[in-house]
Amino acid sequence: MKILVCISHVPDTTSKINFTDNDTKFDTSGVQFVINPNDEFGLTRAMWFKEKQGASVDVVTVGGKDTEPTIRKALAIGADTAIRVDTEALDGFQVAKELAKVAKDGEYDLVIAGRESIDYNGGMVPGMMAKMMNANFVNTCVSLDIDGDKATAVREIDGGKEKITTTFPLVIGGQKGLVEESDLKIPNMRGIMMARKKPLNVVEPVAADTHTKAEIFRKPAPKGDVKLVDADNLDKLIDLLHNEAKAI
Amino acid sequence: MSILVYTESENGKLKKTAFEVASYAKGIAELMNTSVTAVSINASDVEELGNYGVDKILKVDNDKLSKFNADAYAEVLTQAAKKEESKVVVLSQSANAKYLAPILSVNLDAGYASNAVKLPIIEDNFTVERTAFTNKAFNQTSISTDVKVIGLSNNAYGLKENESSATVEDFTVELSDDNFGIQVESVDKNTDKVSIADAEVVVSAGRGMKGPDNWDMIEELADVLGAATACSKPVSDMGWRPHSEHVGQTGKPVAANLYIAIGISGAIQHLAGISASKNKVVINNDPEAPFFKAADYGVVGDAFEVVPQLIEKLKEFKANNS
Numbered sequence: 426m427k428i429l430v431c432i433s434h435v436p437d438t439t440s441k442i443n444f445t446d447n448d449t450k451f452d453t454s455g456v457q458f459v460i461n462p463n464d465e466f467g468l469t470r471a472m473w474f475k476e477k478q479g480a481s482v483d484v485v486t487v488g489g490k491d492t493e494p495t496i497r498k499a500l501a502i503g504a505d506t507a508i509r510v511d512t513e514a515l516d517g518f519q520v521a522k523e524l525a526k527v528a529k530d531g532e533y534d535l536v537i538a539g540r541e542s543i544d545y546n547g548g549m550v551p552g553m554m555a556k557m558m559n560a561n562f563v564n565t566c567v568s569l570d571i572d573g574d575k576a577t578a579v580r581e582i583d584g585g586k587e588k589i590t591t592t593f594p595l596v597i598g599g600q601k602g603l604v605e606e607s608d609l610k611i612p613n614m615r616g617i618m619m620a621r622k623k624p625l626n627v628v629e630p631v632a633a634d635t636h637t638k639a640e641i642f643r644k645p646a647p648k649g650d651v652k653l654v655d656a657d658n659l660d661k662l663i664d665l666l667h668n669e670a671k672a673i
Numbered sequence: 674m675s676i677l678v679y680t681e682s683e684n685g686k687l688k689k690t691a692f693e694v695a696s697y698a699k700g701i702a703e704l705m706n707t708s709v710t711a712v713s714i715n716a717s718d719v720e721e722l723g724n725y726g727v728d729k730i731l732k733v734d735n736d737k738l739s740k741f742n743a744d745a746y747a748e749v750l751t752q753a754a755k756k757e758e759s760k761v762v763v764l765s766q767s768a769n770a771k772y773l774a775p776i777l778s779v780n781l782d783a784g785y786a787s788n789a790v791k792l793p794i795i796e797d798n799f800t801v802e803r804t805a806f807t808n809k810a811f812n813q814t815s816i817s818t819d820v821k822v823i824g825l826s827n828n829a830y831g832l833k834e835n836e837s838s839a840t841v842e843d844f845t846v847e848l849s850d851d852n853f854g855i856q857v858e859s860v861d862k863n864t865d866k867v868s869i870a871d872a873e874v875v876v877s878a879g880r881g882m883k884g885p886d887n888w889d890m891i892e893e894l895a896d897v898l899g900a901a902t903a904c905s906k907p908v909s910d911m912g913w914r915p916h917s918e919h920v921g922q923t924g925k926p927v928a929a930n931l932y933i934a935i936g937i938s939g940a941i942q943h944l945a946g947i948s949a950s951k952n953k954v955v956i957n958n959d960p961e962a963p964f965f966k967a968a969d970y971g972v973v974g975d976a977f978e979v980v981p982q983l984i985e986k987l988k989e990f991k992a993n994n995s
């Protein structure tokens with residue numbers, strides 16, 4: 426089983442969100458970048474397949490040299506090889522096309538991506554790349570098992586879950602549930618040392634075109650002050666929710 | 674040239690989001706001087722869509738589509754978009770719509786803007802405002818392709834009645850085995866409870882509840898309000914509540930009319946995921962909890978005292994107002 430895990434390099438969840446260049450670019454100054462949380466659950470599940478079922482696990486990202494510490498971290502967690510497609514990630518379509526090329530060329534059976542990246546929240550890369558590769562696709566995947574040439578997955582749906590069986594090649598849009606929070610691994614010293622010796626292959630992009638362009642960003646208008654209601658006067662809260670907010 | 678809109682149904686009945694995406698599609702149709710065509714799969718009484726500006730309904734009845742299948746459903750929409758020569762396809766951001774939209778956009782070679790919150794500006798390179806950084810920002814995204822797919826965030830546009838008479842046309846689609854690479858073996862859905870995605874009101878609780886045994890009052894409050902229940906991330910990580918209730922940046926997004934947070938501190942990752950909700954209420958015994966800065970209404974108090982009282986008072990209120 427050859428597994429490819431797609432890693433998105435995203436600002437840490439506590440980052441201050443600001444923009445520069447007349448609000449056209451995300452301001453990266455002082456921002457710490459991490460493995461996209463949804464991808465980290467997938468990576469950790471992939472490590473399980475490696476340890477228990479002898480799978481090989483490579484990681485890939487589309488981005489500039491600045492993304493290398495993030496994929497090095499994935500190597501330190503245990504991935505075998507990292508691939509960086511050397512181009513700026515501009516939109517979901519372009520990224521999907523670059524990733525689909527890597528997945529096809531490498532003849533991967535299973536591609537695990539995250540259901541969305543926490544920066545642009547596009548939620549489109551895994552589905553697009555699956556269609557481009559003619560692979561099966563399971564989104565919002567919260568459980569994945571492999572048995573020979575069959576895969577069993579659980580997909581989260583609105584208000585419940587659905588059990589799915591399918592075959593390879595397969596693309597997953599993963600999230601928490603693939604593994605638990607407590608299963609996530611912080612790389613140890615040995616992992617970090619070993620990661621330095623593992624290959625990080627920089628490949629040329631296919632120079633895919635884009636379909637969309639992120640133009641101007643804006644931040645939400647500042648919120649007004651909270652209206653405090655005394656804990657002994659909950660009738661007031663009900664009155665506000667009914668007459669002012671019209672929410673009940 | 675008609676605007677195509679995918680109007681979702683469940684057990685043969687149109688969902689509320691179907692009327693919202695129809696309203697939105699009508700908004701775009703007015704900007705582009707064209708009509709609205711809805712696609713509905715295995716639903717009855719689709720005529721109601723006419724009240725929200727739909728001119729034509731392509732009604733698909735197909736046993737093969739009795740369970741949702743993203744690739745096959747995307748194929749239906751692809752064929753409908755080609756037949757109608759649609760330049761814009763609109764979907765909701767339900768779990769199913771998010772699943773099929775990327776497939777559809779590859780089929781149609783269309784640019785896809787997800788999480789849209791406003792009508793597009795047509796003359797300005799077809800630019801759509803969408804949320805980014807999990808509601809911490811908005812972004813104007815332009816779409817350069819001839820055909821465009823837009824995913825409308827739940828509750829971002831609302832329902833707009835727009836009387837028209839919709840014609841219903843049976844629509845048959847060609848599906849191949851390739852569309853069914855995924856087999857749905859079983860669906861486990863809580864049918865007597867509203868889902869977080871569809872709920873008007875969400876009652877959410879955090880670590881302040883001290884333990885899983887204290888959730889009875891959260892459930893009861895939710896019951897009184899006809900609300901969905903949700904929780905903060907640590908609550909689901911500790912197994913107090915199922916993962917499906919985890920809301921926030923790494924959990925589910927909430928865009929309800931009313932979000933009530935009980936014993937939740939208001940960490941940035943939590944707030945990001947729920948901030949699209951219209952009215953936010955916090956109940957917390959720590960007046961310094963960051964949630965008070967993000968909420969519209971707040972009660973400083975012990976949840977174990979406030980919530981039971983609130984339940985009683987809401988029951989009274991409901992009895993007097995129904």
Ligand SMILES: Cc1cc2nc3c(=O)[nH]c(=O)nc-3n(C[C@H](O)[C@H](O)[C@H](O)COP(=O)(O)OP(=O)(O)OC[C@H]3O[C@@H](n4cnc5c(N)ncnc54)[C@H](O)[C@@H]3O)c2cc1C
Pocket residue numbers: 438462878879880881882904905906907908919920921922923924935936937938939940941942943946956957958959962974975976977
């Ligand atoms: C990468 C990453 C992603 C994350 N994603 C998410 C996410 O998606 N969703 C999410 O929720 N969190 C997320 N978190 C976690 C987040 O940072 C917070 O740790 C979490 O939201 C805190 O949960 P809480 O408010 O339930 O608990 P706490 O922060 O412990 O807050 C409990 C609150 O309860 C109050 N309280 C205690 N007793 C009472 C009482 N008797 N009555 C009333 N109030 C009481 C306290 O004053 C306190 O404010 C993420 C963190 C990271 C690092």
